[in-house]
Amino acid sequence: MDNLSLKIPLRLQRFLLGYSGTSLATGLQVILLPWIALTVVNLPALQLGWVQASVLLPNLLLLLFGGAVADRRDPAVVSALACFGLSLCHTALLLCFTLSVISLPVLLAYGICLGICSAFLQPSRDNLVQRSAHNPKGRSSERCVQTTVTWMMLAQYGGQAAGMLLASRFDQWGLEFLLGVQIAALLLSAVFLLSLRERDVSVDVVEQRPHALILDGLSQTWRRPVLRELTALMAFNGFVHIGVFLVVLPLLAEGYGRGASYYATLQLAFVAGTVTATVTMLRRGQGPEPGRGILMCLLYSAALLVAISFGPTPLGLILLCLCWGAVAAASAGLGRGIVQLLAPADYRSRIISIYQLALFGSAALGALAAGVLSEYAAPLTTLLWAGILSFVAFVLAAVSGALRRIKVPDSTA
Template sequence: MPLRLQKFLLGYSGTSLATGLQVILLPWIALTVVDLPALQLGWVQASVLLPNLVLLLFGGALADRRDPAAVAALACIGLALCHGALLGIYNLFLISLPILLLYGICLGICSAFLQPARDNLVQRGARNRGVQASERRVQKTVTWMMLAQYGGQAVGMLLASRFEYWGLQALLGVQVGVLLLAAAALVSLREQGAGRAATEKLPHTLILDGLSQAWRHPVLRELTALMAFNGLVHIGVFLVVLPLLAEGYGRGAGYYATLQLAFVAGTVIATVTMLRRGQGAEPGRGILMCLLYSAALLVAISLGPTELGLIVLCLCWGAVAAASAGLGRGIVQLLAPAEYRSRIISIYQFALFGSAALGALAAGVLSEYAAPLTTLLWAGILSLVAFALVAFSGALRRVKISDSEV
């Protein structure tokens, strides 16, 4: 494995490990350390998400104006400072709701600048001895990136499960350490002259330029719309309906955790499979098939499977979700022009996760007035409709990847 790729994966897995810890630690601190009620817990969770969504497009614009390796490294240092500050406040017994809200906002701000800059470095990680990477090598690097992401998050979640034995100080210290290590790995990928010359443009102009570029490209336009649909229908349903189903089975939090682990296991299996077999010469067709499989899985779950059956279906759901995400991110890396890449990545991520928040709200309303299984059925039907529309359009379906290798 080339040294540049090793550095990129080290940085990416470090940031993902810290995220896995954060996903568990933040709500756990709110519930057990500060003893917040459910409504205030929602405020804390939203404090991380909202700044991320508001600033994500600006993060993409900054990574296109400056060296993305430097931007990603500075964002890692910012996250490390956030966790270090909370560690100091915890030692002084001063953690409260306002402190957690400020902590969440700072995490969201740093994450908004980290994500597009970090993903922009795929092309540098794919190069070998300065030679421009082939399409196949870029696809493989994207798959390695996703394995680092899912694997790092899984390790972070496993470390967070030791909360009662290691304590909050040790886990916050781990976050600070891995983020500083990630920053060192990412900053080593800096290149001379990587900054952009168009520094006279205002941020909103750069964002509009990126939106215009994505809109003019039929494949990127169709792919972004499809990812918005996935966030609205699939991620939204997953976030809301899955815990409701687990509660309906009467098995408690342990069963819900098992469903989550099954989903993560599916993502890892799919990513390893793509690493061994590649993403194929027609990734657009692969995304379409993933959409069809998702529709079938949603309909199957809506029929009310057994407890074991739901675990198996969640594993399959994770595999399909990982395959679709890997293929989509590979297409973005290959088709986005270099000078617009960070902005188009941020647009892609904004479409996916911004619509997920709306999807979670819609799924909650529908589940409140109907039933969780009915919500899943409608999600499956909508997925079939989306499959037919995208297949009929044909832009994504006709994407071809060269077989050449460097």
């Protein structure tokens, strides 16, 4: 219980409130944007895909640049400005809805602006972990960073779940109210994140071209075997695991013939697993060998994918999704903790953006690959191949040994 303190320091409270507010807005956005496209604008499936891509593509294209900016400026200021930009995006959409001028071009412009602001928010917000980490007497700074990362993950999953639950009341509360909640959450998040700025920190003002900053961050990642292996493994997770989750899971839910409510139940089971795993890590810590934990999560993922490929019962699939969420949250928390510990301070935002780009950029490609494979074979076959590939990746990573050899000391002077 020593890792789950009842008294959270004020600085960490502000960080978690800011992080959970942005996550709540994201949870709302995930549901509201496609729902607006389908029910308000009545877009067909192909145009819905364009709207979804309008959010994702700018984020992926500018993520590395956003990390470079956060390394050259105070990340608290960058993240607060990004929150303010997102609130302006939602305010503009609210105005368009009020004036009844929402259309496909409006949604595309809205999605592009969301993607641009998110590209600056993600790396700068995660860079504030070190600044927010609390170091009580007798605890190592490494363990404090790990605990702060776990708190951050809990704020992320909890905020997103709350946002999704709010969005589920769309028919009762209406779009205006939910957009207002998004705007308020982001403005409050901007205030909390801005309060973490450090006025007396001198920033290196040596100017470099953006591409030079990005290449420098890539070089720093490549020089460190652990970060290099971790980034490659996260790219694999995004391509195989997230890609399969996005495409195959709804296909399986449809195959069971239980309607959209069953698919929502699977999603909630996955979220429940992420929250359970995160709370467990808060109580027990991430452990002295986080790299071994990531490898074991990869092995567990392989076993879960193979188990689902055998076609479980509807209840069995819900339970397996619960376990899948727990494994995914544990792997994500351990990976982000390692990045926070090993990334040099001057390059931290860039390395975080590289890590995120590897994970989510490959997820987009993995979703396409999973869709193609599921089109020509059964979705269960796609899951089986994903499980086999995960086992192969586990063996290769274990043989390499870079992640396996990471050790976090119990205490430091």
